[in-house]
Structures are given as structure tokens and as C-alpha cells.
Amino acid sequence: xxxxxxIAVREYQAAVRTKTFVVSLVIMPLMGSAGLIAAWMFKDxxxxxxxxxxxxxxxxxxxxxxxAAADDYNETVVxxxxxxxxxxxxxxxxxxxxxxxxxxxxxxxGLRAELSDRVRHGELAGFxxxxxxxxxxxxxxxxxxxxxxxxxxxGDSRTGGxxxxxGGMSESDAFAILxxxxxxxxxxxxxxxxxxAASGDGPIVYHSNNPMYFEFRVWLEGVVNSVARERRxxxxxxDPAVVGWVSRHVPxxxxxxxxxxxDGALLPAQKYDHYVQVAARVTLCFLLFTVILIGAMPLTxxxxxxxxQRTAEVLLGSVTTFQFMMGKLLGMVxxxxxxxxxxxxxxxxxxxxxxxxxxxxxxxxxxxxLYQACAILMFGSIYIAIGAACNDIKDAQNLMTPASVIAxxxxxxxxxxxxxxxxxxSTLVSLFPPATPVLMLLRQGLPAPVxxxxxxxxxxxxxxxxxxxxxxxxxxFRIGILMQGQGANLREIIYWAFAREGRMPSxxxxxxxxxxxxxxxxxxxxxxxS
Amino acid sequence: MAVELRDVTKTFGRQVAVDRLSLRVPERSICGFIGPxxxxxxxTLRLIMRIYHPDGDCGSIRVLGAEGMGPACDQVGYLPEExxxxxxxxxxxxxxxxxxxxxxxxxxxxxxxxxxRMGLTDAASKRVEALSKGMSQKVQFIATVIGRPxxxxxxxxxxxxxxxxxxxxxxxxxxxxxxxxxxxxxTHDMSVAEVLCDFIVMIFRGKKVLDGTMEAIQREYGADTLxxxxxxxxxxxxxxxxxxxxxxxGGLKELRFAANGDPQRVLRALMARGDVQHFEITRPRLHDxxxxxxxxxxxxxxxx
Numbered sequence: 130x131x132x133x134x135x136i137a138v139r140e141y142q143a144a145v146r147t148k149t150f151v152v153s154l155v156i157m158p159l160m161g162s163a164g165l166i167a168a169w170m171f172k173d174x175x176x177x178x179x180x181x182x183x184x185x186x187x188x189x190x191x192x193x194x195x196x197a198a199a200d201d202y203n204e205t206v207v208x209x210x211x212x213x214x215x216x217x218x219x220x221x222x223x224x225x226x227x228x229x230x231x232x233x234x235x236x237x238x239g240l241r242a243e244l245s246d247r248v249r250h251g252e253l254a255g256f257x258x259x260x261x262x263x264x265x266x267x268x269x270x271x272x273x274x275x276x277x278x279x280x281x282x283x284g285d286s287r288t289g290g291x292x293x294x295x296g297g298m299s300e301s302d303a304f305a306i307l308x309x310x311x312x313x314x315x316x317x318x319x320x321x322x323x324x325x326a327a328s329g330d331g332p333i334v335y336h337s338n339n340p341m342y343f344e345f346r347v348w349l350e351g352v353v354n355s356v357a358r359e360r361r362x363x364x365x366x367x368d369p370a371v372v373g374w375v376s377r378h379v380p381x382x383x384x385x386x387x388x389x390x391x392d393g394a395l396l397p398a399q400k401y402d403h404y405v406q407v408a409a410r411v412t413l414c415f416l417l418f419t420v421i422l423i424g425a426m427p428l429t430x431x432x433x434x435x436x437x438q439r440t441a442e443v444l445l446g447s448v449t450t451f452q453f454m455m456g457k458l459l460g461m462v463x464x465x466x467x468x469x470x471x472x473x474x475x476x477x478x479x480x481x482x483x484x485x486x487x488x489x490x491x492x493x494x495x496x497x498x499l500y501q502a503c504a505i506l507m508f509g510s511i512y513i514a515i516g517a518a519c520n521d522i523k524d525a526q527n528l529m530t531p532a533s534v535i536a537x538x539x540x541x542x543x544x545x546x547x548x549x550x551x552x553x554x555s556t557l558v559s560l561f562p563p564a565t566p567v568l569m570l571l572r573q574g575l576p577a578p579v580x581x582x583x584x585x586x587x588x589x590x591x592x593x594x595x596x597x598x599x600x601x602x603x604x605x606f607r608i609g610i611l612m613q614g615q616g617a618n619l620r621e622i623i624y625w626a627f628a629r630e631g632r633m634p635s636x637x638x639x640x641x642x643x644x645x646x647x648x649x650x651x652x653x654x655x656x657x658x659s
Numbered sequence: 660m661a662v663e664l665r666d667v668t669k670t671f672g673r674q675v676a677v678d679r680l681s682l683r684v685p686e687r688s689i690c691g692f693i694g695p696x697x698x699x700x701x702x703t704l705r706l707i708m709r710i711y712h713p714d715g716d717c718g719s720i721r722v723l724g725a726e727g728m729g730p731a732c733d734q735v736g737y738l739p740e741e742x743x744x745x746x747x748x749x750x751x752x753x754x755x756x757x758x759x760x761x762x763x764x765x766x767x768x769x770x771x772x773x774x775x776r777m778g779l780t781d782a783a784s785k786r787v788e789a790l791s792k793g794m795s796q797k798v799q800f801i802a803t804v805i806g807r808p809x810x811x812x813x814x815x816x817x818x819x820x821x822x823x824x825x826x827x828x829x830x831x832x833x834x835x836x837x838x839x840x841x842x843x844x845x846t847h848d849m850s851v852a853e854v855l856c857d858f859i860v861m862i863f864r865g866k867k868v869l870d871g872t873m874e875a876i877q878r879e880y881g882a883d884t885l886x887x888x889x890x891x892x893x894x895x896x897x898x899x900x901x902x903x904x905x906x907x908x909g910g911l912k913e914l915r916f917a918a919n920g921d922p923q924r925v926l927r928a929l930m931a932r933g934d935v936q937h938f939e940i941t942r943p944r945l946h947d948x949x950x951x952x953x954x955x956x957x958x959x960x961x962x963x
Contacts, residue, residue: 135759143745439743443799445710446737446812447760 132448136456140431141463150464154471157419177207180224182345183244183256187233191259191356198352199226226345231256241336248338255337255345263332264357385576409480410490410574411547416472417501418539418567424465424501425508426533428457429525432516432610441610450607454513458599462505469501493574499588500566507563507595508536510602517602517609518622528619539567550575560587562594601626661686661810661841662707666718669702669711676702678865679718684843684858689836691856692845693945695953699865700845701740704814707843708737723810733762736808740815740845742799746788750779750798753787754805761806773801777827793824800828804835811835813844817851829855849946859945861952868952877942884947885914885922887929888937899928906947911937913947 144150159166186192203225231240244256333353335346362372388396435441444453473494480486511532519525538561546555550572559568565587572579608625662684669677677699684690692700705711707722719726723734745753751770758766774780777797787795796819804811816832817825832842832855846852852859853873861869869876887896888911896912897905901920906913916925922940929935943951 131762132760135756139745139756143747435743438746439739439741440745441743442710442739442741443737443743443802444760446708446735446739446803447733447757 133452133456133459136444136448136453137459137463140457140460141467144427144460144464145467153423154468157423157468158472175222175224177221177224179227180254180345181227181229181252183231183247183253184228185231185233185240185244185256185258187261188259188263189233191264191353192228192230194356195349195352196228196230198348198355199228202226202348223344226348245336248336254339254342255335257333257335257349259353260332263353264360405485406488406490407575409488410493411571413490413493413497414539414567414571414574416469417497417504417570420465420469420501421504421508421566422533422536424461424468424505425512425536426529427512428461428509429512429516429519429529430522431457432513432606433519433522433525436517436520436610445610450610451603453610454510454603454606455599457513458506458509461509462502465501465505466498469497490574493570496570496573496584496588500570500591503588503591503595504566507591507598508532510595510598514602514605514609514622514626517606518625519609535563538564539571542568543571546571547575550577551579556583559583560590562587562590565591660684660721661688661723662690662843663721664703664707664718665720667703667706667713667720668718669699669706669713675865677706677713677862680862680865680867681718682860682867682870684841686841687836687839688857689832689842689844689855690858690860691852692843692860692862693847693849693852693869693949694845694862696847699862701814702865703862704737704812704843704845708735708812733806734809736761736803736806736811738800738803738811738813738816740818742796744787744795744799744802747786749784749786750774750790751783753798754801757802758805761808763806769805770801773805776831777801793820796820797824797827800831804831804840807838807840809840811840811842813842815846816844817846817848825851849944849949853945861949863952869948873945876945876948880943880948880951881918882940882942883915883918883920884941884943885916885925886937886939886941887912887914887935889929889932890934890936894933896929896932899925901925913944915943915947 184192184195186195207221207223207225208219209222231244241258244253247253248255333349335349337345362369390396432441435444441453448456477486477489480489512529515525515528515532519528538558542554542558542564545552546558546568549555555568555572558564559572560583569579569584569587573584605622605625609622660683662682664680664682667677667680668675680699680703682703692703694700702711706713706720709720709722713720723732745756748756751774754770754773755766758769763769771780774783777800779794779797779801782790782794782798787798790798800813800816803813811832813832816828820828829851832844836842856873858872859869859876860867871879885902889896892910896902896914899914901916901924902914903917903920904915906915914925916922926935926938929938
């Protein structure tokens with residue numbers, strides 16, 4: 130144990146007592162939040178030049194509404210609201226929409242080609258084709274079908290309550306009008322122009338050569354639907370107040386659970402705290418994931434360097450391969466614990482200073498440390514074995530890829546786990562040892578309680594897997610570390626890992642005439658004197 | 660015995676690196692391993708160190724009286740052939756690290772003493788990567804012996820050293836032996852082996868082909884060597900009677916005569932050809948013995 134600790138201390142000091150370590154401590158969180166910082170820094174970097182759109186309006190009524198809406202948009206939406214700049218000079222934050230009317234009587238294909246060319250040449254940002262029955266055909270079939278479905282399943286669920294509107298119309302009356310009293314025109318009734326049917330397009334199509342710019346399409350959709358809704362309401366003769374009431378949006382808020390204090394009082398649900406707490410816990414999981422990767426992966430390069438520089442054999446004159454490997458692993462556990470201690474300390478101190486100390490996930494810190502130590506042992510032993518089995522960085526990188534994919538499993542499933550933290554899938558995947566540290570900690574950090582047996586079983590499985598990984602890695606390590614020449618292939622590594630000890634002479638060779646010493650060492654016995 | 664090997668075999672794939680090797684190295688002796696490249700010297704040393712293990716149930720290895728002795732033992736110091744030190748560590752930190760690994764109790768004192776002894780005091784605070792090859796080799800030598808082990812195994816300790824540093828290492832090895840250590844080293848330098856070793860073991864193609872003191876080995880090969888210096892160094896000597904081989908050492912020629920040959924007859928033939936400045940009947944040098952063993956086989960191997 131003494132020798133293991135001596136090596137661990139050297140590994141720790143070699144990693145920590147460097148400028149690179151200090152610099153990376155600062156850079157790592159910056160890199161982690163680089164996306165947010167970049168978004169904040171470049172939020173004003175928007176092209177605000179006018180965007181010109183051609184409108185081919187075959188309804189004969191929409192263009193004026195669109196032009197009016199564009200004028201309104203250009204006067205209001207494209208500028209910061211007054212509150213954001215304290216009433217000073219308004220700053221433009223979006224491009225203005227300039228719309229031009231195109232004669233809809235022009236021949237269809239020629240017009241389309243000409244407008245497309247104008248878009249390609251940069252004269253236009255896009256053009257819109259509005260077919261004659263666009264306003265009537267928009268969603269008539271859907272409404273008609275829904276009405277028919279509603280009539281088949283009518284009534285029972287609606288008869289329970291019958292609140293009345295301010296105008297004296299009951300809720301059921303309003304539904305009755307919407308369901309049965311009006312004959313909505315269908316698409317079939319309106320009919321479609323031949324050229325639209327030929328092109329296979331919808332009643333209104335926006336053409337552009339920039340699929341990523343969708344702001345105009347969304348805006349136009351809103352304008353057209355607003356006009357269509359107005360026309361339909363007018364055509365039914367309904368009271369706009371009734372329609373407004375019927376279509377009024379009812380918000381549903383999400384809030385955390387109530388809690389009782391020690392004296393029995395009910396604490397109100399603090400929505401803001403709730404989100405901050407969840408964010409802090411998810412951040413903790415990402416910290417764990419990051420530290421696992423940055424803690425374990427360098428071990429491959431460290432071992433590879435010792436092997437290539439022949440330092441390993443010098444050390445093996447003083448220690449056993451197992452002591453050597455465990456020393457490196459424990460050293461790296463120490464390094465990773467140092468990293469998180471610094472981050473957690475700074476995070477807690479900062480949060481406390483700004484009054485958010487009570488939102489920090491103190492209850493998860495113990496689990497965090499346990500998971501982290503085990504994860505470093507588990508992944509570190511795998512990366513060490515890879516380093517021992519290879520003879521150059523290229524080989525090592527090839528073998529590291531599958532190990533890194535396994536380490537990244539939590540990233541692949543983080544969304545379903547966050548949405549349904551206690552589903553069968555989430556439970557099972559969080560009990561899969563390579564994913565347990567991050568996913569179980571994530572589930573423990575979410576508001577839905579995780580049964581205590583699950584983190585305990587997860588930790589036991591992680592410890593067991595770590596021991597198995599360390600054991601297998603030790604077998605690979607003690608053979609590979611002295612092997613020079615060509616690196617081992619996967620078949621040989623598996624053979625080293627699982628072959629019965631003492632059978633090494635029968636190891637399959639890679640090629641005839643290869644006299645690279647590939648040997649098998651039994652476990653070294655403990656020293657008889659020290 | 661400090662080291663005892665019995666019928667030890669080690670194979671790598673189909674290649675037999677060490678073939679039923681038996682060996683005994685007495686305590687407080689200096690034993691030199693010689694042999695051509697790839698003959699199995701390093702493998703034998705690694706077997707003694709228990710870095711490698713012999714095949715199956717082939718033979719036994721006892722080190723310092725115990726079979727379980729391995730690299731974890733602080734009483735064994737090992738200097739491998741391939742030098743490897745942590746390049747970014749300071750010399751003093753590196754030696755502290757190895758001293759702690761070997762369980763030294765007075766680490767700082769020992770490190771300081773060894774640095775002074777090897778003339779490296781000024782380099783103590785330098786990084787290893789800043790040292791010359793000779794200096795880093797001396798640092799590695801200190802790392803091997805700093806724990807004052809009872810058995811010191813040195814694989815090619817003199818390779819790459821200039822004569823001054825080689826002399827420092829040689830003297831230190833003798834001092835360590837005087838202090839009670841047993842030293843086993845491998846070398847290609849026959850002159851060093853001749854003067855430094857109490858026992859010499861030659862391994863060739865995995866087998867032991869020589870084992871004994873220098874005197875015993877020379878006695879075994881008999882006094883079949885003549886050293887001759889002629890006034891005219893260009894006189895041809897390979898057709899002299901009873902002479903089977905001539906080795907040109909420059910001014911001096913080494914002649915090997917047949918087992919039933921007569922040195923006096925050779926001398927007479929020499930005098931008939933020119934002025935003889937030096938004539939000596941002597942035993943073969945270790946180098947000559949080495950070549951006698953290795954060359955024919957190499958030739959065979961080349962024809963194979």
C-alpha cells in the first residue's frame with residue numbers, strides 16, 4: 130500500500146503542480162459556458178438590413194392586409210421596446226419587411242422562374258404565392274371533420290356545467306353554434322386553381338433560398354390567419370365578443386409542490402427557486418460528467434508516455450504492475466476530487482454571497498463524491514489498460530473511441546430521463562453501471578423522489594463494476610506495459626483479459642516471424658522484506 | 660546464494676528466449692552476463708526480477724534465498740537497459756520518489772549524499788530533460804542503488820557513458836560490493852567484464868555457454884594464443900605453420916595455434932620472415948572467447 134500511495138502522490142503532484150492545471154481550472158468552466166457567453170456577446174450581431182419579399186396575391190384581398198401588417202411590424206417589432214433602452218433613441222434589432230405586390234395575372238411558370246432568379250441575385254429575400262381560395266380553404270376540412278367527430282361524441286361531457294357568458298349566451302350554446310350551426314366551406318367546395326394543384330403546393334407558399342430564416346414565414350402565417358379568422362367570423366354573423374371568449378387562452382402554470390415546515394405551516398410553492406434548484410442540480414451532473422472524462426482519459430496518454438519513454442520498466446523494478454496501476458488510478462482520483470472541490474467551493478461561496486446558498490444541492494455532494502471516485506476508477510482502469518496495450522497515440526485513440534462512447538451514454542439518454550425520471554427506462558438505464566454516476570445523480574437531483582434503494586444498488590453495482598474493470602485492466606496492463614513493437618489488437622487484449630493465467634505461451638501471434646516479446650506475468654507476490 | 664536459477668525456460672510465441680538455464684550467483688560477488696544481442700541476457704535479468712515469469716512449471720528461481728522475490732522487494736535494485744525517467748521532474752524530486760518507493764528512512768540525506776558522490780549536486784534542481792545523457796544515466800543509477808539493496812541488477816550500465824563516467828560507475832559498483840551487495844550486470848564490453856567480474860556467464864541463443872571465474876574460463880580454453888608484434892606490421896602471418904586464426908589488433912597480432920601445435924615452431928617461422936619485437940604465449944582474452952563461441956554459430960545462422 131505504501132508504494133501505491135507513493136506513486137499516487139507523484140501522479141497527483143505531477144498533474145496538479147503545473148501551470149497547465151491552474152490554467153485549465155479557469156478555462157474549463159469558461160469552455161463549458163462558452164455557448165451562453167457567446168450567445169450573450171453576439172446577441173446584437175443581427176443583420177438589420179431590409180428584407181424584400183414579393184407577394185403574388187391571387188385572392189386580391191390579402192396583400193393590403195399584409196402590407197399594413199408589415200408597416201406596423203416595421204414600426205414596432207423591429208425596434209427594442211422603450212423599456213429596454215430607457216426611452217432613448219430606438220435601436221433596430223431586426224430587419225424590416227418590405228413587401229412588393231406582383232401582378233397575379235402573369236403566366237405562372239414564367240413568373241415563378243423570374244422571382245426565383247431575383248431571389249438568387251439577392252434582390253429579394255423570398256416570394257410568396259397566394260392562391261385564390263387560400264383564405265377559405267385554409268383549414269376548412271379539418272374544422273368540418275372535427276365538427277362531425279364532435280357531433281358523434283356530443284354532449285355528455287359538456288352537460289356537467291353550463292356557465293354563461295357576459296352576453297347571456299351559455300357555454301353549451303356557443304359550442305352548439307360552433308359545431309352545428311354553421312356550414313363551413315370545405316376545400317372541395319372552394320376548389321383549387323389548376324396551377325397550384327399542378328405544383329403540388331399548398332394555398333400559400335413561401336419560397337426562399339435560406340431554409341434557416343423562418344421569421345418571415347412565421348410572421349406571414351400569423352397575418353394571414355388573423356385575416357382569415359376575421360373573415361370567417363364576419364361570415365358567420367357571430368358576436369366577436371363570444372368568439373373572443375370561446376377562443377380565449379387559459380394558461381396553466383407549472384409550480385413545485387408545497388412543503389410543510391417543522392411547525393406544520395405550509396410553505397408556498399416558489400416557482401423561481403424551483404427552477405434554479407433544478408438547474409443547479411443538473412449543472413452538478415454535467416460537472417460530474419466533465420470531471421469523469423477529463424480525469425480518466427489522460428490516463429491513457431500518461432501510461433502510453435511512460436511506456437514509450439521506458440519509464441514503466443524502471444518503475445517495475447520497484448513496484449508490481451498492480452501497485453503501479455492502482456497508484457496512477459488513485460492519483461487521478463485525487464486530481465479529480467481536487468478539481469471538483471475547488472469548483473464546488475467557489476460555486477457555494479459565490480451562491481451564498483449572492484443569497485442563493487439555500488438553493489444549492491448540498492444533499493447530493495456526498496453522492497457526487499462517491500460516484501465520482503468510483504467512476505474514475507471504472508473508466509480510469511479502462512483507459513489505463515488501453516494505454517498499456519498500445520504503442521502509439523493513433524492506436525490508443527482508436528481504442529479510446531468505444532470507451533468514450535460508453536462514457537457518453539448519459540448524454541444520449543438525458544432527455545427521456547429528465548422528462549420521466551422514474552420511468553422503467555430511466556430506472557434501468559441509471560442502474561447500468563457506466564451510466565449510473567451521472568444519471569442516478571441526475572435523477573436524485575430532480576424533484577421527483579427516487580427510492581433510496583436505487584442509488585444504493587446503483588452505487589453497489591458501480592463499485593462492483595469498478596473492481597471488475599480494475600481487475601481486468603490489471604491483467605492487460607501487466608502484459609501490455611512491457612510489450613514493445615506493434616500494439617495489441619482487440620483479440621489479444623481480450624485474450625490477456627480473460628485467459629487462464631499460466632497459459633500465456635500459447636498466445637496467438639499476429640504474424641509469423643514477429644519476435645516482439647509478448648509475455649505473461651503472474652501476479653507479483655508481496656515483498657518478503659521491505 | 661544471492662541468485663539461483665534451475666532449468667528456467669522462457670518462450671515468446673515460438674521463440675525460446677531462455678532455454679533450460681541454470682545459474683548460481685554467490686552473495687557479495689560481481690557477476691557479468693555477456694552474450695550477443697538477442698541472446699537472452701535481458702530476459703534472464705527480467706526473470707530474476709520477476710518482471711517475467713518462467714514458462715509453466717519449468718524450473719525455479721530463488722533470489723536472496725526466497726522464491727517469491729519480485730520487483731516489489733526493496734532489497735533488489737534494477738537498472739533496465741532502456742533508460743526511462745520522468746523528464747519533467749526535478750532530479751532531487753525524482754530521486755526522492757525512488758527513495759520513497761524503496762522505503763528509505765532518511766530520504767533527503769541519502770539523496771544528498773548520492774548526488775555528491777556522483778558529482779550531480781549542481782544538477783539537483785534541474786529537470787531531468789535538461790540533463791546530458793551521461794548525467795541522466797548517473798541519475799538513473801542512483802535511483803537504482805539509493806535504497807542500498809542487497810542485490811543490484813544492472814542491464815548494460817556502461818552503455819553510452821564516457822570513460823570518466825564509466826569509471827565513476829565502476830568504482831561505485833566495487834564500493835557497493837564492498838558494502839555487501841551482490842551485483843549482476845550485463846555488458847557488451849568484454850574488457851569491463853574481464854576486470855570487474857568475479858564470475859562471468861555467457862548466454863548464447865538462450866543457453867548458458869560459459870560460467871565461471873575469468874581464470875577458470877581462460878584455463879578451459881587453454882594457452883593457445885600468441886601475441887606477436889613484428890617490425891613490419893604488413894608481413895603476412897595467416898599461412899604460418901600450426902596457426903589456425905590471426906586477429907589483427909593493429910600493431911599487435913593475435914595468433915591462435917592448433918591444439919597440437921608448437922609455439923616454438925611458430926616463433927621460428929616468424930623470425931624467418933622478419934624482426935620479431937614481441938612474442939607472448941598467453942591465454943585467450945574474453946573477447947576472443949566470445950567471438951570463438953558466437954561467430955561460427957552466427958555464420959551458421961546466416962547460411963540457414
